[in-house]
Amino acid sequence: MIKISDSVYSVGVLNPNLRVFDIVMRTDFGTSYNSYLVCGEKKALIETCHDTFFEAYLENIREVCDPAEIDYIILNHTEPDHSGALYRLLELCPKAEIVCSQAASIYLKNITNAKDFQAKVVRDNDTLDLGGGRELRFINAPFLHWPDSMFTYLPDERVLFSCDFFGSHYCEPRMIDVHITYPAKYQVALKGYFDAIFGPFRPYVLKGIEKIKDLPIDYVCTSHGPVLTPGGLFPQVLAQYTEWAQPVKNDKPQIPIFYCSAYENTQRVAEKLREGVLAVLPEAEVPLYNIIDHDMGLLQEKLGCSDAFMVGSPTINRDAVPPIWELLSHVDAINNQKKPVLVFGSFGWSGEAVPAIISRLSLLKLAVFGEGFKVNFVPDEQDLEKAVALGREFAESLKK
Ligand SMILES: Cc1cc2nc3c(=O)[nH]c(=O)nc-3n(C[C@H](O)[C@H](O)[C@H](O)COP(=O)(O)O)c2cc1C
Ligand SMILES: [Fe+2]
Ligand SMILES: [Fe+2]
Numbered sequence: 001m002i003k004i005s006d007s008v009y010s011v012g013v014l015n016p017n018l019r020v021f022d023i024v025m026r027t028d029f030g031t032s033y034n035s036y037l038v039c040g041e042k043k044a045l046i047e048t049c050h051d052t053f054f055e056a057y058l059e060n061i062r063e064v065c066d067p068a069e070i071d072y073i074i075l076n077h078t079e080p081d082h083s084g085a086l087y088r089l090l091e092l093c094p095k096a097e098i099v100c101s102q103a104a105s106i107y108l109k110n111i112t113n114a115k116d117f118q119a120k121v122v123r124d125n126d127t128l129d130l131g132g133g134r135e136l137r138f139i140n141a142p143f144l145h146w147p148d149s150m151f152t153y154l155p156d157e158r159v160l161f162s163c164d165f166f167g168s169h170y171c172e173p174r175m176i177d178v179h180i181t182y183p184a185k186y187q188v189a190l191k192g193y194f195d196a197i198f199g200p201f202r203p204y205v206l207k208g209i210e211k212i213k214d215l216p217i218d219y220v221c222t223s224h225g226p227v228l229t230p231g232g233l234f235p236q237v238l239a240q241y242t243e244w245a246q247p248v249k250n251d252k253p254q255i256p257i258f259y260c261s262a263y264e265n266t267q268r269v270a271e272k273l274r275e276g277v278l279a280v281l282p283e284a285e286v287p288l289y290n291i292i293d294h295d296m297g298l299l300q301e302k303l304g305c306s307d308a309f310m311v312g313s314p315t316i317n318r319d320a321v322p323p324i325w326e327l328l329s330h331v332d333a334i335n336n337q338k339k340p341v342l343v344f345g346s347f348g349w350s351g352e353a354v355p356a357i358i359s360r361l362s363l364l365k366l367a368v369f370g371e372g373f374k375v376n377f378v379p380d381e382q383d384l385e386k387a388v389a390l391g392r393e394f395a396e397s398l399k400k
Contacts, residue, residue, distance in 0.1 A: 001063040005157040009037045011060040013053040016171040025196045029189050030171035034223045037064050041131025042071040046161045051084030067092040075100040076163035077149045078107040087112045104148035143204040145197045158218040168193045168225030177232030200334040205245035248305050253284040256302045259312030260291050260321045265346035266312045272384045276391020291323040300330040308340040308398050315347035320357050333364040342394045343372035
């Protein structure tokens with residue numbers, strides 16, 4: 001337990017050994033499941049923690065009060081790293097009322113599977129009086145990073161409970177920014193967290209910043225990683241979030257072509273498609289990336305920043321090849337929605353690669369161009385001419 005301000009106590013749990021979060025996030029510096037008790041005349045618990053750490057969490061709460069004294073459990077977000085301990089905790093908090101957003105109340109029903117589940121739904125700017133001059137105000141923060149997300153603000157002590165926003169999978173014993181021992185590692189954790197959690201929601205990040213930037217704040221109580229302060233890292237983190245969330249603007253159209261090719265058949269088509277695009281958009285940058293020759297992280301970034309792109313794969317064993325799927329598994333479906341994409345590839349007898357890629361990209365709601373382009377084994381002159389023509393058509397469509 002750490003006392004943050006007059007009435008705020010940090011009662012969360014450290015998990016220094018965690019190395020993977022939510023299947024895909026590497027967490028080289030562990031994490032923490034932060035939770036805070038706000039003690040006015042009434043007591044409010046903000047967030048719970050991962051179910052695995054229930055016992056340790058309970059001990060931390062008991063250092064401040066008996067759980068039975070808790071009047072409200074406020075869930076800024078219902079992902080199980082915040083709500084996991086809720087159900088067991090509720091048994092020890094008979095009078096506690098759950099306070100959350102409308103979306104969160106729906107999710108919690110299906111997360112707790114409690115038959116008699118009830119929550120007090122709060123909307124943007126609603127307040128909750130804890131007595132003793134302590135009032136909480138709720139700030140809607142949808143898609144930061146689930147539809148249910150909100151912030152909670154304690155004006156009297158200038159504390160913002162920002163949930164995952166400004167968070168990081170980072171763990172040190174003294175969880176406040178001024179005591180961070182390895183600032184460079186913290187920076188890696190902060191950026192990794194932003195990219196994975198908020199990268200798909202950049203416009204919402206900017207809206208979230210707008211909502212809190214003029215609030216008087218002495219403490220930003222995040223749900224993972226250190227508490228941030230104005231004299232510590234908060235100004236820097238706020239500036240970083242603002243910079244990272246800016247929309248990408250390219251000086252020249254960026255139309256990368258990603259492909260794999262065992263015998264250069266798909267590659268030849270790629271070259272001709274490029275020729276066609278450049279005939280119509282000579283100012284465009286149309287780099288050819290044979291996927292296996294490049295770093296996957298770099299390719300993902302190029303795809304994310306592109307104005308349009310192409311994907312080419314031969315059919316091998318009735319499918320596109322694994323490097324293509326790996327690249328596509330990192331397509332950020334939110335920021336790439338409606339992005340034009342052309343799919344192509346060489347095949348021998350069954351030719352599933354092109355339709356399989358098209359089907360995947362359509363599900364992600366990208367704007368797939370036409371039926372794609374398939375050539376049988378080695379492209380002949382006619383195929384190559386068709387590829388140039390298709391490249392031109394694709395480029396023309398981008399001008400509209
Ligand atoms: C191991 C292997 C498996 C293949 N499996 C299929 C297949 O299931 N269906 C198909 O249409 N073509 C199949 N092919 C044929 C390739 O799609 C064809 O050779 C194509 O021209 C290769 O294009 P690339 O030079 O761009 O790699 C296979 C080829 C290899 C080498
Ligand atoms: Fe989350
Ligand atoms: Fe979280």
